[in-house]
Amino acid sequence: MSRIALLCALLASAVAHSETLYVSDRLTLNLREGPSSTADVLRPSLNSGDALEVVGRDDGGEFLEVVTEDGRRGWVHGQYLISTPIARDRLQAAEERIAALLDTIAAQRAELDAAGSGAGHAPVDEALKAQMDGLGRQIEELKGLLARPEPKPAEQPPEMVRTLRDHWPVLGFGLFVIGLVLGLIISARPKHKAWS
Numbered sequence: 803m804s805r806i807a808l809l810c811a812l813l814a815s816a817v818a819h820s821e822t823l824y825v826s827d828r829l830t831l832n833l834r835e836g837p838s839s840t841a842d843v844l845r846p847s848l849n850s851g852d853a854l855e856v857v858g859r860d861d862g863g864e865f866l867e868v869v870t871e872d873g874r875r876g877w878v879h880g881q882y883l884i885s886t887p888i889a890r891d892r893l894q895a896a897e898e899r900i901a902a903l904l905d906t907i908a909a910q911r912a913e914l915d916a917a918g919s920g921a922g923h924a925p926v927d928e929a930l931k932a933q934m935d936g937l938g939r940q941i942e943e944l945k946g947l948l949a950r951p952e953p954k955p956a957e958q959p960p961e962m963v964r965t966l967r968d969h970w971p972v973l974g975f976g977l978f979v980i981g982l983v984l985g986l987i988i989s990a991r992p993k994h995k996a997w998s
Contacts, residue, residue, distance in 0.1 A: 833876035837865035844876045851888045854878070896944045903937045910934055 831848040834841040837860035848854070848870070857875075858867035866880045886892070910933060 829882065831878055831882050833868075833870070833874065833878060834865075835876060837867070837877045839879070841877065844874060848878065851891050854883065856883075900941055900944055903941050907934050907937050 829850045833844045833848055835844060836842075853871055854866075854868040856866050856868055859865070859880075860867075860877075864880055865877045866883065867875070867877055869875050887895075914931075
């Protein structure tokens with residue numbers, strides 16, 4: 803029985819020491835000479851966010867023939883490509899746009915303050931307030947765009963298959979330990995004579 807307790811403790815410690823990690827948004831993708839994962843790799847590789855012009859597809863549709871921004875031509879697996887810029891680039895563009903809008907708002911507020919509340923400035927004040935309100939709405943729209951999740955690449959496996967694939971070493975080890983424990987229990991049972 804002490805063997806069983808030891809094996810259960812080993813299994814529990816293996817599960818207890820697991821940690822959560824995230825896939826980096828810095829992906830390096832091989833550009834290949836042909837539509838196959840065994841085709842020679844063209845250097846330098848492609849990085850997350852690189853724009854590619856699709857000029858062809860293989861018969862199965864898995865590999866795409868592309869032209870890079872610097873004019874290199876090659877093949878990449880289509881599952882790694884998406885139709886919109888990556889979140890990092892969209893976030894940077896939105897942050898730059900928000901900063902510009904905030905600068906415009908600050909300049910317009912300063913202009914309003916300088917104009918004062920004297921007579922004859924009401925139409926200017928109303929026009930500037932309307933522009934500031936419009937800029938505020940644009941900022942909110944940009945924030946909404948940033949909150950949207952990034953589109954997933956095509957041909958993602960179903961969630962259950964992906965989960966099993968990601969955790970198969972732990973599941974395999976768990977099944978091994980369960981089999982070992984059952985074997986020890988069965989072998990420790992008293993033997994009975996068959997058909998007595």
